[in-house]
Amino acid sequence: MTHRIVIVGGGAGGLELATRLGKTLGKKGTASVTLVDANLTHIWKPLLHEVAAGSLNSYEDELNYVAQAKWNHFQFQLGRMQGLDRENKQIHLAATLDENGNELVPARSLGYDSLVISVGSTTNDFGTKGAAEHCLFLDTRKQAERFHQQLLNRYLRAHATELAATEEINVAIVGAGATGVELAAELHNAAHELAAYGLGQIKPENLRITVIEAGPRVLPALPERIGGPVHKTLEKLGVTVLTNSAVSEVTAEGLVTATGQVIPATLKVWAAGIRAPAFLEGIAGLETNRINQLQVRPTLQTTRDDNIFAFGDCAACPQKGSDRNVPPRAQAAHQQASLLVKSLRLRIEGGELPEYRYKDYGSLISLSKFSAVGNLMGNLTGSVMLEGWLARMFYVSLYRMHQMALYGMFRTAMLMLGSRIGRGTEPRMKLH
Ligand SMILES: Cc1cc2nc3c(=O)[nH]c(=O)nc-3n(C[C@H](O)[C@H](O)[C@H](O)COP(=O)(O)OP(=O)(O)OC[C@H]3O[C@@H](n4cnc5c(N)ncnc54)[C@H](O)[C@@H]3O)c2cc1C
Numbered sequence: 001m002t003h004r005i006v007i008v009g010g011g012a013g014g015l016e017l018a019t020r021l022g023k024t025l026g027k028k029g030t031a032s033v034t035l036v037d038a039n040l041t042h043i044w045k046p047l048l049h050e051v052a053a054g055s056l057n058s059y060e061d062e063l064n065y066v067a068q069a070k071w072n073h074f075q076f077q078l079g080r081m082q083g084l085d086r087e088n089k090q091i092h093l094a095a096t097l098d099e100n101g102n103e104l105v106p107a108r109s110l111g112y113d114s115l116v117i118s119v120g121s122t123t124n125d126f127g128t129k130g131a132a133e134h135c136l137f138l139d140t141r142k143q144a145e146r147f148h149q150q151l152l153n154r155y156l157r158a159h160a161t162e163l164a165a166t167e168e169i170n171v172a173i174v175g176a177g178a179t180g181v182e183l184a185a186e187l188h189n190a191a192h193e194l195a196a197y198g199l200g201q202i203k204p205e206n207l208r209i210t211v212i213e214a215g216p217r218v219l220p221a222l223p224e225r226i227g228g229p230v231h232k233t234l235e236k237l238g239v240t241v242l243t244n245s246a247v248s249e250v251t252a253e254g255l256v257t258a259t260g261q262v263i264p265a266t267l268k269v270w271a272a273g274i275r276a277p278a279f280l281e282g283i284a285g286l287e288t289n290r291i292n293q294l295q296v297r298p299t300l301q302t303t304r305d306d307n308i309f310a311f312g313d314c315a316a317c318p319q320k321g322s323d324r325n326v327p328p329r330a331q332a333a334h335q336q337a338s339l340l341v342k343s344l345r346l347r348i349e350g351g352e353l354p355e356y357r358y359k360d361y362g363s364l365i366s367l368s369k370f371s372a373v374g375n376l377m378g379n380l381t382g383s384v385m386l387e388g389w390l391a392r393m394f395y396v397s398l399y400r401m402h403q404m405a406l407y408g409m410f411r412t413a414m415l416m417l418g419s420r421i422g423r424g425t426e427p428r429m430k431l432h
Contacts, residue, residue, distance in 0.1 A: 003031040003348050006091065006112040008081045010037040010065055012045060013312035013333030014118035016405040020341045022074030031348060033074035034110065036093065037065055040078060043141050044402050045120070046330055049179060051144035052269075053186035054152065055193070055368070058141050060419070063406065078105050081119065084284040086305055091115065114307055114344055117294060118337075119280070121313035121328055124273035124291065130250035131174075135270035138179060150267055151187075155194055158202050168206045172255050172265035174247050175272025176213035177221060178365055181230055183271060184209050185367035188237045209239045210263055212255060214246040214272070221327065222363050229373045229387060230365055237370060274328050276314040289316050293325075298355035299343065300336060309343070311336040319358055326358045330398065334405070335359060364395040 005025070007018050018035035025031040041062040043051070050056035069076035079093030089112050096105040122139045125131035136147045151169070158167040171187060173180045191207035211234065213220070218234070218241060219227040234241055242263075249256040254264040276292035287295040287303045294310035295303045296317050302308045311317070312333035317326040326332045336356055343353045364374030364386070372391035376384050386394060403412040 002029065004034070004111060004113045005031050005116065005344055006034045006036065006110055006114070007116040007118060008036045008091065009117065009119035009312070009314070010035050010042050010076075011118060011120045011312065011333070012330045012402065013337045014116070015042050015063070015065075015068070016334060016402070017116065017118070017337040017340050018074050019068065019072045019406055020337070021344060022069070022072040024341070025345060025348070026073035031344070034077055035065065035069065035074055036077045036079055036081060036091070036110065038078075038080040038096075039140075040065060041141075042068075044330070044399060047399070048138045048141065048144040049183040049186050051141060052138055052147040052151075052183060053190040053368075054148045055186055055189060058145065062141075068406065077110065079108070081117075082279055084115075084286075085109075086284045086286075086308070089113065089115075089307065112307070114309065114347060116340065116344075117280075117308065117310040117314060118312045118333070119277050119314045121274040121276050121293075123270055124275040125270050126273060128247060128250060128270075131247075131270055134250045134252055135174070135268045137270055138183070147267065147269065151190070154266065155202060167202050168208060169202065169267070170208045170210070170254070170265045171267045171269070172263050173209070173211045173269045173271055174255065175270070176211045176215075176218035176241065176243070177272065178219065178363070180211050180213075180269075180271040181218055181234060182366055182368075183269065184211050184234055184239045185237060185370060188239060189368040189370070205238060210242065210265070211239060212242045212245050212247055212257070212263065214244070216243055218243065219365065222365075223375065225385060226363060226365065226373055226375060230367065233367050233371055233373070237367075274313060280314060298357075299353040300340060300356055301353070309340060311340065317356060317358075326356075330402070331361060332358055334402065337405075364391055364398070366392065366395045 007014050018033060021033045026033040041064050043058050043062045047056055047061060051058045065076040078096055081091050082094045083092035090109045092109050095103050095107040098104045123137045137143050154169050173184055187209055191204040195204050217227050218231045231241055246258040247255050248258045250268055254262055256262055280288055280292045280294060282288055289295060293314055293316035296310050296315045297303060300309045300311050302310055313328040319326055339354060339356050346353055362374055362376040364372055366372045371388050372395045373387050374391050376386060
């Protein structure tokens with residue numbers, strides 16, 4: 001029987017893996033490759049802060065799984081994984097409902113010989129009182145669009161009344177990691193764009209943005225020489241940055257810190273910390289950690305089952321020579337997908353599986369069109385600091401690499417051309 005590879009989660013890592021396995025093993029008929037995702041379309045997650053600010057129309061950058069499967073010799077199944085039967089090698093998918101709650105696709109089970117789990121992560125509000133109720137999150141396109149709509153609604157309301165000149169909109173972002181600081185800069189840009197379109201005449205400085213960080217500095221996971229310039233740029237843009245300020249409660253009116261400081265906010269975004277989806281916790285006896293990540297070995301096989309692999313944000317993968325796990329980043333998911341293309345072929349051929357080693361090629365932080373800051377790491381050059389236009393170019397190239405893995409060089413070039421032409425004919429902001 002043909003070897004059945006089932007990949008659950010078509011995100012930054014899973015979709016690249018399905019595409020590349022489809023083009024190789026699937027096309028030759030060596031294996032049947034099936035991708036399962038809870039949604040019908042894919043958007044690269046690092047773009048979500050741009051969707052939230054309205055600087056990116058997500059419909060232009062989305063990819064349809066059904067079409068991608070047809071073009072790349074794999075099958076697509078719509079469904080949300082909710083269970084696993086390791087004995088019978090089956091995953092269980094929940095029924096998919098339409099917007100009215102009617103069943104669209106029934107609950108069902110799928111058999112596998114090799115299972116790859118790449119279901120990503122969601123934001124971790126650490127159980128903070130009121131956070132789930134009052135904060136917006138940026139885990140999915142829907143959530144990012146909801147934030148954008150709420151921001152736009154404030155402008156539209158002010159536009160229709162006499163309030164415009166005095167209306168203030170306070171946005172509080174919890175977490176000064178990459179997502180938080182990039183969103184802050186993108187919102188500052190949005191305020192200027194919306195003013196330029198004459199919407200509501202709310203002055204750009206009346207969109208007040210505050211970033212609140214529990215740690216002593218912005219970008220705590222990155223080297224200080226990146227955090228320093230980013231902090232300065234944010235302050236230059238008029239963003240208030242509060243460090244050493246842990247949020248202990250979120251209310252309808254704003255945020256309350258552990259020291260009792262109250263930060264008034266109309267819109268509140270929680271962008272601090274991650275955890276893997278709850279359904280993974282101890283699933284079918286597999287080893288998981290306190291944030292529900294599946295524990296894997298350097299081969300990316302789960303510690304208790306050789307037939308099950310996990311990678312990307314939902315996997316806890318040890319780094320050789322360090323007590324830290326591989327960080328939850330798109331570049332790690334991309335590298336691990338490349339390794340698994342080889343591993344799954346070798347598994348079918350009976351070869352020894354290679355081990356994954358995380359290569360940090362550096363970190364780039366985009367501050368909208370104002371700047372980008374980061375470092376690039378190379379074997380020969382060591383760490384090189386980049387800032388401004390050049391850093392922005394490298395930042396954009398990360399997304400181009402993802403597109404190349406999905407579409408190949410020619411179609412990526414056509415997409416780039418299309419978006420350049422579109423820039424001249426469409427508003428620079430999504431205004432609906
Ligand atoms: C706003 C933002 C900005 C970011 N910026 C950067 C950046 O600049 N650089 C960087 O390296 N990283 C960045 N990241 C992190 C990066 O997006 C993630 O590390 C990366 O997307 C992880 O890839 P993944 O394949 O593990 O998961 P994802 O890309 O999250 O994909 C998970 C997929 O699984 C599907 N899924 C989830 N649950 C189920 C289920 N039960 N059944 C079926 N399907 C399911 C989802 O629909 C999704 O398609 C950013 C993240 C955010 C939120």
